[in-house]
Amino acid sequence: xxxxxxxxxxxRPGVKDVAALAGVSASTVSNYLNRPDVVVPATxxxxxxxxxxxxxxxxxxxxxxxxxxxxxxxxxxxxxWIPFYGELxxxxxxxxxxxxWTVLFSNSARNPERELHSLEIFEAQRVQGILVxxxxxxxxxxxxxxxxxxxxxxxxxxxxxxxxxxxxxxxVAGGRAAGAHLxxxxxTDILLVGNPDRVSHVAARFAGCTELVTERTGHGCGVIxxxxxxxxxxxxxxxxxxxxxxxxxxxxxxxxxxxxxxxLHELLAAGIEVPGQVAVLGYDGLEWAAHxxxxxxxxxxxxxxxxxxxxxxxxxxxxxxxHPGAQHHVFRPTVIARESTGRAK
Amino acid sequence: xxxxxxxxxxxRPGVKDVAALAGVSASTVSNYLNRPDVVVPATxxxxxxxxxxxxxxxxxxxxxxxxxxxxxxxxxxxxxWIPFYGELxxxxxxxxxxxxWTVLFSNSARNPERELHSLEIFEAQRVQGILVxxxxxxxxxxxxxxxxxxxxxxxxxxxxxxxxxxxxxxxVAGGRAAGAHLxxxxxTDILLVGNPDRVSHVAARFAGCTELVTERTGHGCGVIxxxxxxxxxxxxxxxxxxxxxxxxxxxxxxxxxxxxxxxLHELLAAGIEVPGQVAVLGYDGLEWAAHxxxxxxxxxxxxxxxxxxxxxxxxxxxxxxxHPGAQHHVFRPTVIARESTGRAK
DNA sequence: GGGTCACGTTGCAACGTTACAACGAATATT
DNA sequence: AATATTCGTTGTAACGTTGCAACGTGACCC
Numbered sequence: 001x002x003x004x005x006x007x008x009x010x011x012r013p014g015v016k017d018v019a020a021l022a023g024v025s026a027s028t029v030s031n032y033l034n035r036p037d038v039v040v041p042a043t044x045x046x047x048x049x050x051x052x053x054x055x056x057x058x059x060x061x062x063x064x065x066x067x068x069x070x071x072x073x074x075x076x077x078x079x080x081w082i083p084f085y086g087e088l089x090x091x092x093x094x095x096x097x098x099x100x101w102t103v104l105f106s107n108s109a110r111n112p113e114r115e116l117h118s119l120e121i122f123e124a125q126r127v128q129g130i131l132v133x134x135x136x137x138x139x140x141x142x143x144x145x146x147x148x149x150x151x152x153x154x155x156x157x158x159x160x161x162x163x164x165x166x167x168x169x170x171x172v173a174g175g176r177a178a179g180a181h182l183x184x185x186x187x188t189d190i191l192l193v194g195n196p197d198r199v200s201h202v203a204a205r206f207a208g209c210t211e212l213v214t215e216r217t218g219h220g221c222g223v224i225x226x227x228x229x230x231x232x233x234x235x236x237x238x239x240x241x242x243x244x245x246x247x248x249x250x251x252x253x254x255x256x257x258x259x260x261x262x263x264l265h266e267l268l269a270a271g272i273e274v275p276g277q278v279a280v281l282g283y284d285g286l287e288w289a290a291h292x293x294x295x296x297x298x299x300x301x302x303x304x305x306x307x308x309x310x311x312x313x314x315x316x317x318x319x320x321x322x323h324p325g326a327q328h329h330v331f332r333p334t335v336i337a338r339e340s341t342g343r344a345k
Numbered sequence: 346x347x348x349x350x351x352x353x354x355x356x357r358p359g360v361k362d363v364a365a366l367a368g369v370s371a372s373t374v375s376n377y378l379n380r381p382d383v384v385v386p387a388t389x390x391x392x393x394x395x396x397x398x399x400x401x402x403x404x405x406x407x408x409x410x411x412x413x414x415x416x417x418x419x420x421x422x423x424x425x426w427i428p429f430y431g432e433l434x435x436x437x438x439x440x441x442x443x444x445x446w447t448v449l450f451s452n453s454a455r456n457p458e459r460e461l462h463s464l465e466i467f468e469a470q471r472v473q474g475i476l477v478x479x480x481x482x483x484x485x486x487x488x489x490x491x492x493x494x495x496x497x498x499x500x501x502x503x504x505x506x507x508x509x510x511x512x513x514x515x516x517v518a519g520g521r522a523a524g525a526h527l528x529x530x531x532x533t534d535i536l537l538v539g540n541p542d543r544v545s546h547v548a549a550r551f552a553g554c555t556e557l558v559t560e561r562t563g564h565g566c567g568v569i570x571x572x573x574x575x576x577x578x579x580x581x582x583x584x585x586x587x588x589x590x591x592x593x594x595x596x597x598x599x600x601x602x603x604x605x606x607x608x609l610h611e612l613l614a615a616g617i618e619v620p621g622q623v624a625v626l627g628y629d630g631l632e633w634a635a636h637x638x639x640x641x642x643x644x645x646x647x648x649x650x651x652x653x654x655x656x657x658x659x660x661x662x663x664x665x666x667x668h669p670g671a672q673h674h675v676f677r678p679t680v681i682a683r684e685s686t687g688r689a690k
Numbered sequence: 691g692g693g694t695c696a697c698g699t700t701g702c703a704a705c706g707t708t709a710c711a712a713c714g715a716a717t718a719t720t
Numbered sequence: 721a722a723t724a725t726t727c728g729t730t731g732t733a734a735c736g737t738t739g740c741a742a743c744g745t746g747a748c749c750c
Contacts, residue, residue: 012493014706025730030708040728055493060469061415062706065406066735068356079435086452090424093453102466105450107431108438121447124405148357148400230636258633265610265638288603291575293610359736370700375738385698407736411705 013054022050033058064126072102073129073314074122079110083286084303085133088155091307092131099315112136123150129314131155139164151317153310165317165326167310171201174299174333175208178253178281181297181335183216186344187250187279191222193237193263194255195229202229202255205283205299209253222249229255234262242270248278250344257282257289257298264294264340279341283333295338302331358399367395378403409471417447418474418659419467424455428631429648430478433500436652437476444660457481468495474659476500484509496662498655510662510671512655516546519644519678520553523598523626526642526680528561531689532595532624536567538582538608539600540574547574547600550628550644554598567594574600579607587615593623595689602627602634602643609639609685624686628678640683647676 015029022029024043032039032047039047050056064070075092077085089105096103104127109115115135122130129151132138139161142152146164153165182190190213196203210220224240226233234254241248254260260282267274274280274294282289285300313327360374367374369388377384377392384392395401409415420437422430434450441448449472454460460480467475474496477483484506487497491509498510527535535558541548555565569585571578579599586593599605605627612619619625619639627634630645658672 015708016706026706027708027730027732028728031729034708038728043728055489057465057468057493059410059471059706060466061406061410061471062735063708064735065404065410065705065737066707066709068735070406079431086424089452105452107434107450107452120402121405123402126404126406144400148402228636230633232636232638235638258636262636262638265614269610269614269638288575291573291577291603291607293577293580293607293614356735360738361736371736372700372702372738373698376699379738383698388698404736407705408738409705410707410735411737411739413705 012059013056014059015056017054018047018050018056021054022046069126069128070102071100072104072125072127073131073311073318074104074106074118074125074127076106076109076115076118076122076130076132078115078133078135079108084284084301087303088133088307091304091309092311093307095308095311096315101311101315109135116141119145123148129153129318131310131314151314153314153317155306155310161326163326165313165328167306167313167329167331169301169306169331169333171204171333172208172211174283174301175205175210176212177208177333177335178205178283178299179209179212179216179221181337181341182251182253182279182281183213185251185279185341188213188217188219189222189250191224191241191249191252192255193224193226193234193252193259195226195233196223196255197225199229199255205255206253221253226255226259229259231258231262231265234259234264235266236262238263238266238270248272251279251281251341253281253283255283257284257286257296260296260298260340261289261292264292264296268293275340275342275344277344279344281335281341285336290338292340294340297338297341298336299333300336301333306331357404358401359404360401362399363392363395363401366399367391414471414473415447416445417449417470417472418476418656418663419449419451419463419470419472421451421454421460421463421467421475421477423460423478423480424453429629429646432648433478433652436649436654437656438652440653440656441660446656446660454480461486464490468493474498474663476655476659496659498659498662500651500655506671508671510658510673512651512658512674512676514646514651514676514678516549516678517553517556519628519646520550520555521557522553522678522680523550523628523644524554524557524561524566526682526686527596527598527624527626528558530596530624530686533558533562533564534567534595536569536586536594536597537600538569538571538579538597538604540571540578541568541600542570544574544600550600551598566598571600571604574604576603576607576610579604579609580611581607583608583611583615593617596624596626596686598626598628600628602629602631602641605641605643605685606634606637609637609641613638620685620687620689622689624689626680626686630681635683637685639685642683642686643681644678645681646678651676 015026019026019029029047093103106118109118131153133155134157142164145152155167157166192206194202196206214220224237226237252263254263260280264274264280267278272278282296282298285298289296289298309329360371364371364374374392438448451463454463476498478500479502487509490497500512502511537551539547541551559565569582571582597608599608605625609619609625612623617623627641627643630643634641634643654674
């Protein structure tokens with residue numbers, strides 16, 4: 001709340017200066033800027049010349065003050081610089097700018113305080129809406145914001161609230177899609193690799209896969225539990241598998257693409273054919289996983305579309321503030337089939 | 346320039362409302378917000394209560410208008426959602442907030458128009474400074490901005506200008522560091538893998554490495570040219586190498602970490618020991634490359650520090666606008682030694 | 691007791707923009 | 721010819737905040 005005082009800066013040309021130079025009133029310049037059609041072409045040309053000559057750039061600050069709000073929304077992300085959020089941001093920005101909105105980003109809500117601080121900053125900036133990927137339970141804070149006229153949409157909020165719009169991903173459906181893809185490709189003996197006990201998203205994915213596989217085959221899936229979700233965890237899991245001497249599964253469904261790549265390479269290193277003997281399926285849709293030794297099939301989360309839809313929902317809610325109904329949208333991941341789950345031999 | 350008119354929004358409590366509720370004048374509330382020490386504790390407490398009760402959040406818009414500028418800087422990045430820019434942004438935000446500055450991001454300057462548009466938006470927002478990773482030659486535009494009182498710092502600008510501050514990375518020095526590291530680890534026969542003909546950064550890295558190796562050993566480095574810089578390009582290069590029947594090099598210096606990982610896995614799959622028979626060195630400092638089957642040594646670009654320094658330079662330039670001297674800072678990448686370049690046997 | 695001083699508080703004006711009502715001039719209508 | 725209509729332009733006031741000079745009050749000193 002407390003901040004060092006601002007110092008005054010050197011003056012820059014304003015509408016008045018433009019008006020003086022063009023020989024019209026400030027109002028006409030304002031009209032030129034906001035409703036060019038009501039200004040007669042001759043005047044328009046003179047103003048245009050003056051604008052150019054002075055290097056006039058409209059002071060958005062004053063404009064926003066005058067209007068009471070800026071045509072601006074904010075996106076609060078956690079720090080993680082992962083591709084998923086990159087795609088998401090692109091979706092947000094595209095959808096927003098298509099409707100004439102400007103997006104302010106905060107990519108660095110690393111810790112909970114910072115996340116709250118970002119919200120405060122954006123409220124002070126009088127953005128009209130906020131998209132947030134919450135790290136903590138922000139519901140009461142977001143409700144406050146909505147009460148004060150700032151619409152909110154949560155993205156991937158673990159526990160959604162009825163009065164706050166949201167978009168989320170159905171991890172269980174993603175797991176089911178994975179299972180279905182593997183079964184359709186002719187595999188019924190599926191091994192899950194990941195850490196469902198530590199990451200709830202992973203647990204949901206595995207639950208979905210097991211559920212579907214059980215429905216179709218009557219038996220479940222094996223699991224190798226890893227510590228983390230890195231390349232090495234994937235390698236280690238396969239080493240453990242090979243050492244155990246157990247028969248190979250027909251397919252491996254990894255908790256994410258890194259684990260899948262680690263597993264893939266370890267299998268290849270052991271002389272096991274992929275997808276000939278074992279299929280490998282990842283999760284996340286990392287773009288460069290398509291360039292692995294064997295292009296990796298994966299379950300892609302529609303990050304870009306999530307960004308678009310979240311933004312469109314936000315815009316709808318902002319426009320129709322009188323209809324206070326919150327909207328919810330649940331996305332289903334889809335399988336991107338590449339070589340690593342191609343036909344078995 | 347032309348934009349749809351803004352509509353007026355519902356009113357929110359301002360300093361006046363707080364003042365009325367607390368039984369003081371608006372000026373006192375302003376003092377409370379900006380110079381709390383001049384307000385006597387009793388009054389302070391009453392204002393604090395009023396602020397809390399009304400949910401008052403200071404209107405940054407009005408504050409900025411009044412001050413003629415906001416304590417805000419902007420960072421214009423290209424779209425690439427690569428870890429390097431993530432680290433860079435963190436550095437920028439940390440350095441900025443340490444000094445009480447707010448950072449606006451634009452991560453989506455995908456194409457040249459958009460990049461220019463971002464600059465325009467930020468100028469209209471009256472930011473005091475702009476950090477930019479230019480895609481195109483922005484020098485004249487940046488000079489305009491500086492003339493109008495907005496300081497600029499370019500990051501990684503291919504061709505820097507004297508009157509615009511910059512931070513950049515010395516790729517040649519990075520290549521030399523790589524060469525030195527490999528030679529120090531006991532290897533003199535080094536193979537470069539990448540596409541120097543397509544990417545100038547890669548060319549500079551390879552040139553630096555070759556330069557140093559030649560100085561120290563009297564002979565240069567072999568090269569395998571790849572098409573792109575993906576995992577598969579790394580694998581392919583090693584396949585080509587093995588097929589050629591030529592003797593293995595003692596070390597491989599790859600153009601980036603992905604290529605290095607591809608090469609690494611292909612070597613391991615062929616039963617070649619890393620680092621026992623061949624050392625592998627990447628470039629970029631991807632965090633998760635530490636979790637490869639053999640943790641990958643790499644040349645790390647000090648992205649975080651670049652962000653910090655760039656921001657500090659910007660702040661210096663903004664503060665001392667009277668001293669118009671531009672500052673330049675060139676970074677040297679450093680080697681992160683992990684297992685893949687450990688002792689040869 | 692008159693004068694000085696320090697301190698906390700206040701009134702005012704201004705930042706640059708824009709919505710709106712009002713205006714004059716030219717054109718159309720009766 | 722007088723009135724109505726349209727059109728482009730203009731003057732004014734306000735958005736919420738804050739720096740500054742001015743203010744009243746009480747403490748202090750000679």
